[in-house]
Amino acid sequence: ARGSREQVINNYLRAADCLAGLGRKEAMLDVYERAVRFAPDSSVIYSYMGYRLSEFGDSEAAIMACTKAIELDPDNVIAWVNRGWTYQGTGETGKAMDDYDKALEIAPGDIKALMNRANLSMKLNLYRGALDDLEAAFAIDPGSAEIMRLLGMAKYKTGDREGARSELVKAAALGDTEAGEMLEQFYRE
Numbered sequence: 001a002r003g004s005r006e007q008v009i010n011n012y013l014r015a016a017d018c019l020a021g022l023g024r025k026e027a028m029l030d031v032y033e034r035a036v037r038f039a040p041d042s043s044v045i046y047s048y049m050g051y052r053l054s055e056f057g058d059s060e061a062a063i064m065a066c067t068k069a070i071e072l073d074p075d076n077v078i079a080w081v082n083r084g085w086t087y088q089g090t091g092e093t094g095k096a097m098d099d100y101d102k103a104l105e106i107a108p109g110d111i112k113a114l115m116n117r118a119n120l121s122m123k124l125n126l127y128r129g130a131l132d133d134l135e136a137a138f139a140i141d142p143g144s145a146e147i148m149r150l151l152g153m154a155k156y157k158t159g160d161r162e163g164a165r166s167e168l169v170k171a172a173a174l175g176d177t178e179a180g181e182m183l184e185q186f187y188r189e
Helices: 005-021 025-038 043-055 059-072 077-090 093-106 111-123 127-140 145-157 161-173 177-188
Strands: none
Touching: 005 025, 005 043, 025 043, 043 059, 043 077, 059 077, 077 093, 077 111, 093 111, 111 127, 111 145, 127 145, 145 161, 145 177, 161 177
């Protein structure tokens, strides 16, 4: 017995991840092609393929793969987040924000969607929206130094300097070196 359909798909995904980690794009694509032949209706395969293609800088193919995943399963949060991330990387911030919004409509507590939308909001100087997403992410993962650092940045940008310092101190205490560098700047001001 070769295992259940889900086990076989997961084996393909692990093999593709391994090859991607080694920088072997063509071999990775071969594995994804075999996976698609095995399970052409698997939204999961296309969403992971999209993510990996985006990592390799092939944005057009990544968007196509994620779009196919969404067509197969409109509730595939990973596909929405991955396509949003790819759009963000190409500068299509409106499309990226739309995809993050859709992911959060499907799964309001998805931390990756919250973090990606918060990061994009920060880049677009939408600090209040970023702060809201970061506070939601912090409620899910209160031990994340990255979330604390970003909360500190968002609080600083919204005028809450004391709140910013507090978050950055906590992030630095957890080993976030960027938070430590930001604190040094605060104390120089």
